[in-house]
Amino acid sequence: KQEVTQIPAALSVPEGENLVLNCSFTDSAIYNLQWFRQDPGKGLTSLLLIQSSQREQTSGRLNASLDKSSGRSTLYIAASQPGDSATYLCAVRMDSSYKLIFGSGTRLLVRP
Amino acid sequence: GAGVSQSPSNKVTEKGKDVELRCDPISGHTALYWYRQSLGQGLEFLIYFQGNSAPDKSGLPSDRFSAERTGGSVSTLTIQRTQQEDSAVYLCASSLALSSSYGYTFGSGTRLTVV
Numbered sequence: 001k002q003e004v005t006q007i008p009a010a011l012s013v014p015e016g017e018n019l020v021l022n023c024s025f026t027d028s029a030i031y032n033l034q035w036f037r038q039d040p041g042k043g044l045t046s047l048l049l050i051q052s053s054q055r056e057q058t059s060g061r062l063n064a065s066l067d068k069s070s071g072r073s074t075l076y077i078a079a080s081q082p083g084d085s086a087t088y089l090c091a092v093r094m095d096s097s098y099k100l101i102f103g104s105g106t107r108l109l110v111r112p
Numbered sequence: 113g114a115g116v117s118q119s120p121s122n123k124v125t126e127k128g129k130d131v132e133l134r135c136d137p138i139s140g141h142t143a144l145y146w147y148r149q150s151l152g153q154g155l156e157f158l159i160y161f162q163g164n165s166a167p168d169k170s171g172l173p174s175d176r177f178s179a180e181r182t183g184g185s186v187s188t189l190t191i192q193r194t195q196q197e198d199s200a201v202y203l204c205a206s207s208l209a210l211s212s213s214y215g216y217t218f219g220s221g222t223r224l225t226v227v
Binding site for chain 2: 032041043049089091097099100102103104105
């Protein structure tokens with residue numbers, strides 16, 4: 001059974017700092033991995049999608065990497081801003097299924 | 113539409129009542145998914161649709177839960193005889209196709225409170 005873990009559960013950093021969020025999964029037979037952002041009381045906003053054959057994806061200040069064999073993904077946020085404060089979720093889709101399996105998220109606070 | 117639309121955004125209901133939650137996916141998206149996010153828990157899969165059919169209902173918590181999709185578009189999630197443990201945010205998502213390499217687009221959710 002696939003399990004997705006995110007570390008740390010919460011993170012507080014000063015504005016301007018570069019930071020890394022971690023996501024690990026136990027079964028490497030994934031189809032893709034997606035990073036989402038969730039603001040309080042809101043739905044999920046898709047940030048980056050990495051196919052199983054890809055190593056990384058970039059969008060603006062965000063860079064997500066995927067090491068399928070070791071079961072790890074990282075989300076790198078450069079020059080963090082207070083507006084980046086949110087919960088970040090990673091989710092994997094398995095080869096054998098169409099549903100997403102989510103981690104429990106990392107709650108990020110960027111202090112001005 | 114421009115995004116996935118869910119209604120109502122908030123619903124308070126008495127224990128034992130039935131509720132219907134609605135999801136309007138992005139136009140042209142053939143795949144539609146329902147997830148639930150309970151307080152203190154992660155997101156859990158409920159059901160997905162390809163067109164109007166639901167090949168995987170494995171995530172529905174009990175037979176009080178049902179979902180349908182008509183015209184390959186709008187979907188409704190119905191919870192009968194609601195219980196307090198049904199209180200959660202119900203999220204809907206859509207994607208271009210089940211086998212698409214595109215990701216999911218989520219709606220803002222319906223916050224259900226059973227009192």
